[in-house]
Amino acid sequence: MNGYDVVVVSAGPAGLAAAHAAAGSGALVAIVDDNPHAGGQIWRGGPQHQSDARAGALWTALQAAPNVTFLPATRVLYAPAPGQLRVQTPSSADTLYYGRLVLATGARERLLPFPGWTLPGVTGAGGLQALAKGGYPVTGKRVVVAGSGPLLLAVAATLNGIGAHVVAIVEQAPLPSLLRFAAGLPVTPSKAMQALRLGAQLKGIDYLHHSHVRSAHGDGVLQSVQVQRGQRREPDILQCDFLACGYGLLPNLELAQALGCAITTQGGSAVVRTDDWQQTSIPGIYCAGEGTGIGGVDLALAEGRIAGLAATGHALHIDAVFEQRRRWKKFATRLARAFALRPELATLAGDDTIVCRCEDVRHGELRTHASWRSAKLQTRCGMGPCQGRVCGGATEVLYGWRPDAVRMPIAPARVETLIV
Amino acid sequence: MLDATITLQIDARAVRVSPGVTVAAAIALAGSMVTRRSSADAARAPLCGMGVCYECRVTIDGRAHRLACQTLCAPGMQVRTGGGAP
Numbered sequence: 131m132n133g134y135d136v137v138v139v140s141a142g143p144a145g146l147a148a149a150h151a152a153a154g155s156g157a158l159v160a161i162v163d164d165n166p167h168a169g170g171q172i173w174r175g176g177p178q179h180q181s182d183a184r185a186g187a188l189w190t191a192l193q194a195a196p197n198v199t200f201l202p203a204t205r206v207l208y209a210p211a212p213g214q215l216r217v218q219t220p221s222s223a224d225t226l227y228y229g230r231l232v233l234a235t236g237a238r239e240r241l242l243p244f245p246g247w248t249l250p251g252v253t254g255a256g257g258l259q260a261l262a263k264g265g266y267p268v269t270g271k272r273v274v275v276a277g278s279g280p281l282l283l284a285v286a287a288t289l290n291g292i293g294a295h296v297v298a299i300v301e302q303a304p305l306p307s308l309l310r311f312a313a314g315l316p317v318t319p320s321k322a323m324q325a326l327r328l329g330a331q332l333k334g335i336d337y338l339h340h341s342h343v344r345s346a347h348g349d350g351v352l353q354s355v356q357v358q359r360g361q362r363r364e365p366d367i368l369q370c371d372f373l374a375c376g377y378g379l380l381p382n383l384e385l386a387q388a389l390g391c392a393i394t395t396q397g398g399s400a401v402v403r404t405d406d407w408q409q410t411s412i413p414g415i416y417c418a419g420e421g422t423g424i425g426g427v428d429l430a431l432a433e434g435r436i437a438g439l440a441a442t443g444h445a446l447h448i449d450a451v452f453e454q455r456r457r458w459k460k461f462a463t464r465l466a467r468a469f470a471l472r473p474e475l476a477t478l479a480g481d482d483t484i485v486c487r488c489e490d491v492r493h494g495e496l497r498t499h500a501s502w503r504s505a506k507l508q509t510r511c512g513m514g515p516c517q518g519r520v521c522g523g524a525t526e527v528l529y530g531w532r533p534d535a536v537r538m539p540i541a542p543a544r545v546e547t548l549i550v
Numbered sequence: 551m552l553d554a555t556i557t558l559q560i561d562a563r564a565v566r567v568s569p570g571v572t573v574a575a576a577i578a579l580a581g582s583m584v585t586r587r588s589s590a591d592a593a594r595a596p597l598c599g600m601g602v603c604y605e606c607r608v609t610i611d612g613r614a615h616r617l618a619c620q621t622l623c624a625p626g627m628q629v630r631t632g633g634g635a636p
Contacts, residue, residue, distance in 0.1 A: 164601055166622050171600055175570075203620070220616065238602045250583045250595035260599030261619060265571030267578050350593065351583070382602075487597070487605065490590040515604040515615070520597070542604070542615060 134160040134199070136441050137215065137228035139206055139385060142170020143427045144419025144434035145234035146177060146188045149198060151438025152232070153191075159198045160226060162217060164205040170236050171256060172427050175263050184431065207539035207547060209389055216539070216547065223547035230414050230441040233386050233402070234434060237420035239277075239376035240523040243485045243493065244478035245345040247375075251352025255376030259285040262292060269293035271371040274355055276300035276343045279378045279469045280325075287331040289374070297368050298336040300357055302377070303469050305339045311468035318461050320428070344478060346373055358474075377471060380523050381421045384540040389415060396423045397466045400532070406452075407445050408437035416441050424466065429458035476528050485528070486521040488514020493528070502531040515542045558627040567623050574599075574606050574618035577631055585618055586632035608632070 135157035138149045145161055146168065153159045161168070167176040168189065177185035192198050204217045204224075215226045239254040246252065253261065255277050262268045273294045275286045278301060286296045301308070315322040341359045346352055355373050356365040383393060386402045392411035394403040402417040404410055410417050418433035419425075425433075432455040439445045479485060481494030489510040499505035502512065502525060511525070512518030512533065517540070522533040539548070557566050558573075560580040567576050574596045577585060583595035585606045596606040599619050606618040609630040618629075 165620055220610075220613070220621070238598060238600065241597070241603075248588070248592060248594065250593055253596060254598050257597055257599035261572070261574060261596055264599075264619065265567065265575035265579075266596075266599075267575065487588070487594070487603070490588050490592075515607070516602060520603050 132224060133227040134158045135229045136160075136232060136438070137162065137226055137230075138232045138234060138438075139163075139215075140170060140234045140236055141165075141168035141200065141202075142234060142236045142419060142430065143172060143185070143188075144236070144421075144430035144437075145170070145232070146185075146192065147431045147434030148232040148234055148416070148418055148438035148441070150188050150191055151435045151444075152230075152442045153195045153198045153438075155442045155444055156197060157442045159195075160201060160228075161192075161198065162201045162204045162206060162215075162226070164203065166203050168200060168202065171260060174260055182427070205541055206385055207541055207543045209538075218543055218547045223544070230416065231389075232408075232434075232437045232441055233389075233391075233410070233415065233417040233421055234419045234430075234437075235382040235385055235421055237379040237381050237424060238519060238523075240378050240380050240527070241375070241520055242377050242475055242478065242527060243483050243524050244343060245480055245483050246347055246352075246355075248484050248487060249346050249348050249352045250350070251348065251371060252346050252373045252375065255285045255374045256281055256379075257376065258372055258374035259288045262289060262294075268372065271295065272297050272369060273372040273374055274298055274300060274343070274357075274368050274370045276355075276357075276373060276375040277377045278302045278471065279376075280465070281376065281379070283325075283328045283332060285374055286335060287328050290331060290335070294372075296332075296335050297370050298338055298357070299332070300341045300343055301337065301339045302342045302472055302475060303339060304472070307468045307470070308339055311464060314464050318457070321461065342472075342475060342478075343373060343375055377475065377527075378469060379420060379424045381424065382519075383421065384517070384519075384536045386410065386415075386417060386421060387536045388538055388540050391415060391417065397463065399423070399466075407440035408433055409440060414441075423459075423462060425458055425462035426465075429455060429462060432458060471527060479528065485524055486511040486514065488512075488516050488521075491521075496525065497529065499529070502533050505531070517541070556623050556625050558623050558625065558629060560629045561631055569623075571623050572619055573608065573610065573616075573621045573623055573627070573629055576623050577608070577618060577629065584631060 141163040177189035416437040419430035
């Protein structure tokens, strides 16, 4: 049986909250996720194994609900017709039919190119955290955590906790921005507590603000990084086995775009447009969590709950959730302001630095182009298997380009999946 | 690893891992993080860790372009990376 009242795409906090809210009224609900376990990135490895009690509670309730189906290792590829999604697992393909759809596709990291960033050992910041949670061998390894945002602290704490030696945390934001942000934390006591806990776990690790990794070096594998600290003339050289480097998060918009949902900008970044009930410009399709703007787990839970209730026609008496959403949206705005990227970060790539890793297209070949489209047609930038998910975020910062419409299927598909 | 219970094949090597370990991790445990070679023949290893960048794609049980970071190790799995000699 492949027909559901509500299909929720992705099983992070927003998706689980949406599924839970929708299932409460007895609706048939399916949750689709391309990972082997539920939880998304923040609750990676399974919601039942998290210190955040909300994760376990949601998962226990969903597991116990006879009207909820979880489809792991399942990737959505395209929409053959309204109300349908074509999906692929490692061994098969299928079509799911839905009455209402909730997109909770989360975010990815913004990765910026710099000389040496393609060396084995250079990963995203959340990237290395995710890999380590899957058993990647980091114990005893020297790690530089770099980029921007509070995620760096969480990554360092995770790596530290499993026995990696965190050499330094390199944060591009300058001190005044960080202090302003920290001064606002008491408004959201749970975040202040989280910051204190992280601070305690990270005691003794250098936190270098107003600093960034200029380049990575090594013979076949990463051995060291050069770190620019403020306006200093000479970079610091840090020896390391891993560089975990990410410059904040970008919403995963591909599925929403492929379905025709309107995109808008919020604080300069592209997000899915939603109304008060988390409904997109397409009736019956809702969006919750990072897709509507980067806001973190608390906002994702509030939006997911609203979307799940609205998708099942129960969006009454939820003023308290509206209030939570409003509060966490304000927090997200402060976050974005504090960790805004400094312009120097757009100047790290040299002419021979690869920007598009799928097609090995270099900065020197790209910088003369006027648009994403022109670069794509003439250099193949963004035309590899990641479909511009990595270089799109980079070329936006480097050249001010906005990727154009998405292609179907939105992820590489096997031929037999496409033959229906 | 004392509780290793899964044995799989990474290129020519047998690797023992604990349940719940990803293929990306098993490849790194086998000695080199390299999963593929780029179109200009440079070694590449996992980058995003979450199924977005496709740098970790390998051949698993004869099926090409599987993402090592999103695949859990299973007993007897045959993994071929693009990292070694062809």
